[in-house]
Amino acid sequence: MLRAALRRYIANFKGFSREIWILTLITFINRAGTMVLPFLSKYLKEDLHFDYNEVGWILFFFGLGSMLGSWLGGKLSDKIGFYKIMVFSLFTSGLAFFGLQYIQSFVGLCIAIFIIMVIADMFRPAMFVSIGAYAKPENRTRALTLVRLAINLGFAAGPALGGWIIMGLGYKGLFWVDGATCIIAILIFVAKVKEKKRPPIDAETKASLEAQRKSVFADGPFWLFLFCCVITGILFFQLFTTIPLYHRIQFGLSELQTGLLLTLNGVLVFFLEMPIVSAVERKKIDKVKMVTWGCFFMSLSLFLLLINQWAGILIVMMLFMTFAEMFAFPFSNTFALSRAPKGHEGRYMAIFTMSYSAAHILSAKIGMNVVDRYGYATNWWVMGTLGLLGTAAGYGVYRWVQKEKM
Numbered sequence: 001m002l003r004a005a006l007r008r009y010i011a012n013f014k015g016f017s018r019e020i021w022i023l024t025l026i027t028f029i030n031r032a033g034t035m036v037l038p039f040l041s042k043y044l045k046e047d048l049h050f051d052y053n054e055v056g057w058i059l060f061f062f063g064l065g066s067m068l069g070s071w072l073g074g075k076l077s078d079k080i081g082f083y084k085i086m087v088f089s090l091f092t093s094g095l096a097f098f099g100l101q102y103i104q105s106f107v108g109l110c111i112a113i114f115i116i117m118v119i120a121d122m123f124r125p126a127m128f129v130s131i132g133a134y135a136k137p138e139n140r141t142r143a144l145t146l147v148r149l150a151i152n153l154g155f156a157a158g159p160a161l162g163g164w165i166i167m168g169l170g171y172k173g174l175f176w177v178d179g180a181t182c183i184i185a186i187l188i189f190v191a192k193v194k195e196k197k198r199p200p201i202d203a204e205t206k207a208s209l210e211a212q213r214k215s216v217f218a219d220g221p222f223w224l225f226l227f228c229c230v231i232t233g234i235l236f237f238q239l240f241t242t243i244p245l246y247h248r249i250q251f252g253l254s255e256l257q258t259g260l261l262l263t264l265n266g267v268l269v270f271f272l273e274m275p276i277v278s279a280v281e282r283k284k285i286d287k288v289k290m291v292t293w294g295c296f297f298m299s300l301s302l303f304l305l306l307i308n309q310w311a312g313i314l315i316v317m318m319l320f321m322t323f324a325e326m327f328a329f330p331f332s333n334t335f336a337l338s339r340a341p342k343g344h345e346g347r348y349m350a351i352f353t354m355s356y357s358a359a360h361i362l363s364a365k366i367g368m369n370v371v372d373r374y375g376y377a378t379n380w381w382v383m384g385t386l387g388l389l390g391t392a393a394g395y396g397v398y399r400w401v402q403k404e405k406m
Contacts, residue, residue, distance in 0.1 A: 009275060013146070019134035020143050022192045023127070026185040028150040039162055039255060041241050041364075042248070043171045044109075054106055056368030059241060061110045063361030065117030070357050073122030074350020077129045082346070083195040085126040087186055093120035094182030101175035120182075121357065128349040132337065134193075141334045145277045148330055153270045163259035221400045222339050222348075224393055225288065225332075226355040228295060231390030232328050233359025234366070235298040235383055239265075239321065242367040243305075246376050251311045261314060265322045273326045280331070287331035288401055292394030294328025297321075299387020305380040 040062070044055045069089075076085050096116045103112045127147070135143035165173040239262065247253035247261070280290060301320035307313045333352075340348035370379040 013274070015136070015139050016143060016146065017134050017136070019193050020131070020139075020146065022189065023130060023134065024146050024150045026189045027127070027147050028154045029181050029185040029188070039166065039171070039174065039244065041368075042244050042255065042258075043174075045245060046248075047171050048104055048109075050106065052368050052372035056365050056372070058106070058109050058113060059364030059368070060361050061114040062117055063357055063359075063364060065114035066121040066360055067354050067357030069118040069121030070125055070353035071350050072118065074125035074129075074346040074348075074353070076122070077126045077346035077350075081195065082126040082129040082133065083193075085122050086130065087190060089119055089121075089123035089126065090182045090186035090189075093123075094179045094186070096120075097175050097179035097182065101172050121353070124353045125346055125349040128333070128337065128353070129346050140337070141277065141281060141330070142274070144333045144337075145274055145330045148333075149270055149273060153266060161259075163254070163256035166255050219339060221397050221404065222336070224400065225291075225335065225397045226352065228291065228390045228393040228397060229332055229352070229355045230359045230362070231386050231393070232291070232295045232298055232324075232332075233356040234363040235295075235302060235387050235390075236321070236325060237360050237363035238302065238367055238379075238383060241364045242371055242376070242379060245371075246305070247314065250308055250376065251314065253311075253314075261318055264315070264318055265325070268319075268322045269326055273330060276326050277330050286398060286401075287335045288394060288398045290327045290331045291335070292391055292398060294324045294326070294331075295387055295390040295394050297324035297327065299384045299391065300324075302380050302387065303384040306377060308377070 041055055041059065044050045044058055045052070050058070073085055073089065093116055096112075096119060100112055100116060103109055128144075131143050131147060132140065162174055165177065244258050247258045253261075280287075297320050301317045301324060304313055304317045304320060336348060336352035366382070367379055370382055
């Protein structure tokens with residue numbers, strides 16, 4: 001029985017092109033090296049001694065830069081190609097991370113982090129478009145999930161390793177490792193993957209695509225779906241903003257213990273997400289319905305933090321958050337890509353990734369301000385209630401799409 005289950009699990013990973021596997025590898029290297037993000041709020045608060053309001057503003061510029069970078073990355077991917085954008089983004093942001101450690105003033109960090117995130121997050125929509133180019137149509141959802149697995153496996157290794165680096169070398173070591181892994185990853189990509197040229201488009205097809213392009217602004221279900229995505233993002237990004245600080249203040253956890261909790265998330269996603277995606281596709285469960293359940297479980301996970309006298313609740317909360325993530329994120333990617341007209345995937349995926357950038361802005365600003373003024377318990381009430389609102393929006397999208405099909 002165990003051998004049969006293992007065969008079924010391995011079968012989920014068959015049928016991908018060489019380019020998809022290389023894209024997965026460089027994504028893993030890049031994410032494993034991205035140790036700054038989980039500890040950024042702790043670095044700003046505990047090492048540079050900024051107050052909650054200042055940390056919130058710096059993370060606001062982090063999200064603002066991410067939002068602009070996502071828009072630019074999608075727009076330029078449609079114009080000059082995803083390959084050039086990916087190479088520019090990772091190589092330049094790698095160099096920028098080396099220099100970020102030397103900036104310690106409040107204004108300087110706001111500007112520097114904004115610029116770095118504009119460059120770094122141009123990569124995300126370009127990467128989504130590359131999956132569409134290198135994956136077979138029938139493998140596209142699984143290819144998106146495979147790359148997400150690489151991201152989560154990287155996050156499983158990254159925070160724990162980041163905790164060790166902080167204990168041994170201090171926060172400065174994180175910037176060196178983060179920058180180096182960006183550069184190493186993109187050098188492997190350039191060496192192993194050739195740019196895929198788009199076929200020339202005749203005048204008639206170009207006119208048709210231009211007419212389709214305008215439909216994104218009239219795509220009602222897509223925009224309501226983005227609202228649901230923003231809320232799931234706000235809730236999920238609490239893992240990297242208020243929750244690490246809460247670990248120390250309420251339960252006295254070290255950076256390593258916080259990193260191990262995030263590692264639990266990554267390991268579970270690595271082993272369970274692909275079988276869940278395969279089962280959902282096999283049973284033809286509606287993707288929007290899965291995203292809606294994901295938002296609901298995120299809401300529950302943050303309500304669980306109101307139990308603040310037992311440290312074990314942090315593990316239970318992480319389990320709820322992990323399953324919520326596995327329900328929400330793979331299928332939100334696929335739904336967004338499925339709404340895009342041919343030739344304008346970059347535009348749709350840019351707007352889609354911008355929704356998570358907006359979530360990052362709101363997550364940091366709302367979370368830090370609520371904690372600063374009213375305390376952590378109020379923040380968990382606010383976030384949990386937002387999750388219920390996102391669940392209602394997701395259900396609204398589901399009903400809307402069902403009417404479209406009818």
